[in-house]
Amino acid sequence: MHNLKLKASTPPGIVLWKAVLNLAAVYELTRKDLQDTLGFSQATLSRLYQKEGSINPQSKEGELALLLVRLYRSLSANLGGDDEAAKSWLKSYNRYFNESPLEHIRSITGLTEVVFYLDAMRGKL
Numbered sequence: 001m002h003n004l005k006l007k008a009s010t011p012p013g014i015v016l017w018k019a020v021l022n023l024a025a026v027y028e029l030t031r032k033d034l035q036d037t038l039g040f041s042q043a044t045l046s047r048l049y050q051k052e053g054s055i056n057p058q059s060k061e062g063e064l065a066l067l068l069v070r071l072y073r074s075l076s077a078n079l080g081g082d083d084e085a086a087k088s089w090l091k092s093y094n095r096y097f098n099e100s101p102l103e104h105i106r107s108i109t110g111l112t113e114v115v116f117y118l119d120a121m122r123g124k125l
Helices: 012-027 031-038 042-050 060-078 083-091 108-124
Strands: none
Touching: 012 031, 012 060, 012 083, 031 042, 031 060, 060 083, 060 108
16 A cells, blocks of 8 residues: 555554555545444544554454455556546446445445455456
8 A cells, every 4th residue: 555654563453454544545435434334433433543543353343444455455456556547446336236336335245245346357357
C-alpha cells in the first residue's frame, strides 16, 4: 500500500488497521463504508481513528479486514496498480452483482463474492 511505514516489530493488529486506513484513503471509503463492511459499531470505529488503532486479525472484524485487504490487492493486480481505475470499478454499477461492488461488500457474503470474482478475473489474465 502507499504510505504504510511500520517497524518490523509492529504488532499485526496495528499493521492491519494501518492497511485498512490506507486502502480507505486510496478508495475514498467513508467511515460509514468501513463500519458497514467490517461490522464495527460507530463508537468502536471512532475509537480506532482517535488513537493508534488495532484490529485483532483473529476477530470477526479482523477476518473481514483481511478480506478487504485481499480485495485491494486483487483489484490492484487486475488493474496494474491504477488506483483511479480501481476506485472507479469499485464505485460503478456491476451487472454481475446487480449493484456496485462497494455496495455489495457491505455484507459478509458480498465481500467474499467480490474477492472471489476478482480472483477469478485475475486467473483469466
